[in-house]
Amino acid sequence: MEARTEIETLGEFGLIDHLTKNIEFQNASSILGVGDDGAVIDHYGKQTVISTDMLVEGVHFDLMYTPLKHLGYKSVVVNLSDIYAMNAHPTQITLSIAVSNKFSVEALDEFYEGVYAACEKYGVDLVGGDTSTSRSGFVISVTALGEVVPGQFVKRSTAQKGDLICVSGDLGGAFLGLTLMEREKQIFLENPQIQPDLENEAYIVGRLLKPEARRDIIAFFADNEIMPTAMMDISDGLSSDLLHICNQSQVGCVVYEEKLPIHEDARMAAFKFGLDPTAAALSGGEDYELLFTIPQSDYDKLVLNEQISVIGYMTDADAGSKILTKGGNQFKITAQGWNAFKDQ
Template structure:
């Protein structure tokens, strides 16, 4: 988990000293940030826009496993999963707060690695860190990030706006994060049985990165704005395609038809899923953690999006009575059910995707 260089105990700095140490080099880039870290509260100026706020918590042993998750990647991912929620509202994220609970087994150098990943993500996406907290934890490492963003009222997109006949679109490709997780879990078991065996991840960089270092899709929000397309509904794919399309349909009081052959699956995801004896389509439907954007658009916008490289049209919205259906490659119709991530599993087994 950590390298063998000399470690510094957190007690050497104390809570406020640690906060100062971690935040001393923050550079603010957003005009809407009037006051960031250093006072009792941040001061933000919406500049006439609506404010969007979202919070996610990542728990060690539930959402991540430090046996194969580099701390820098963990910090990066913690930010990304929160920014994704803002982009899923067709808005742009501008600020985050970061709170961490940690045990004494983590030296300052480990926390620095986490924050290095946090700052890399924030710099890449033009987001300011404006506050947070650190505290002791007896339950392992806990990271909680709150993201904030702004949008003009007319641009905000909710889950409940899908209309009959709308096209169902998704960015990127699906299932990669889940298959990457299966690969990492397999290599962990091999290592535990024989620590002398090195992980065999050669040629699998893409799906491993999909799990450990996801990228929120701000570029899709910007693209839609550039081509003058306002989605009628939108959500990010954190719990699997099936779960997310059901959220849109149920909140919009509509049905849907998805076409299996249209669901974008990367060749590496497809091949690796088959190696594990998994159905690639099921991985895309139920895997989760892809953090792509699933959205609906009016049929009149078809010409604007049909040739966009990173957007796939995978189905359409139907009347409520039609239900929620997947049309297989062979033409059979299957009802869509949500079998993705469950935040409160009924058994005692740990889940490591979120």
């Protein structure tokens, strides 16, 4: 059996020292990091973008099927996604955790391994944070900082009538991965002798447990001089997030069901679970793809990127938000996206 080091043997400051001892900065903008009362950052004339997110055990993740290393990686990535959604480049994060004594130092090392893997992949520096005791499970709070050329950030409230609606990647996979994991969890709880059967569903499980932020899309915009008129990342589900843009920009929209990008593995999984792939794409959250609008004049530039799908266009606010089905019917888009407070 592996050795287990109790957190209390290190104390709070000892734990922070242990978890952060090997940090090496990757950004010139990171002047001072962990070890003082505050971090010091200098973005050299660029504007600073800040986003923060909290992940709570039992609400945002389930440790029965979420490996700690994956959880550390995902905790960082979901915050970096918000920075990219502002058309900015992430440079630093702070990470605060609250843990109960059921976690060993080795377990936290595993979590931080995932954190550092994400930092390394995306070129961001961990510059601060805090640890605390929790009486109610694992709580993670990440704040991400990024930089953007003055005036180049993209908001949600600036889409225009006639703009094309675009998404990166494909949709619904993470929700289907969650559906599979929850199903296997129930089977396991009822009969612990039965080993989970993930049925070769590596794609949808990966979409849930190890999402990636779309740095490549932001780089593509810069290389091709594309400036989205509005943008956000898809965390609550396409329908819910698109309605945010419509409401804040005071426009309506038309989305074509046949244009929704759905991976073949996700489509097959949906059918197997008795779910509608379109519903999964519209309402499933946690895809962390970018949803953005561009002027029609930029359409020719988009064709260069197979990772971008044009799914519809913006209309007058009076026309409402509609989806046109493959069968030619028209339905109102509703915010069926995941609601954190639906069970309260």
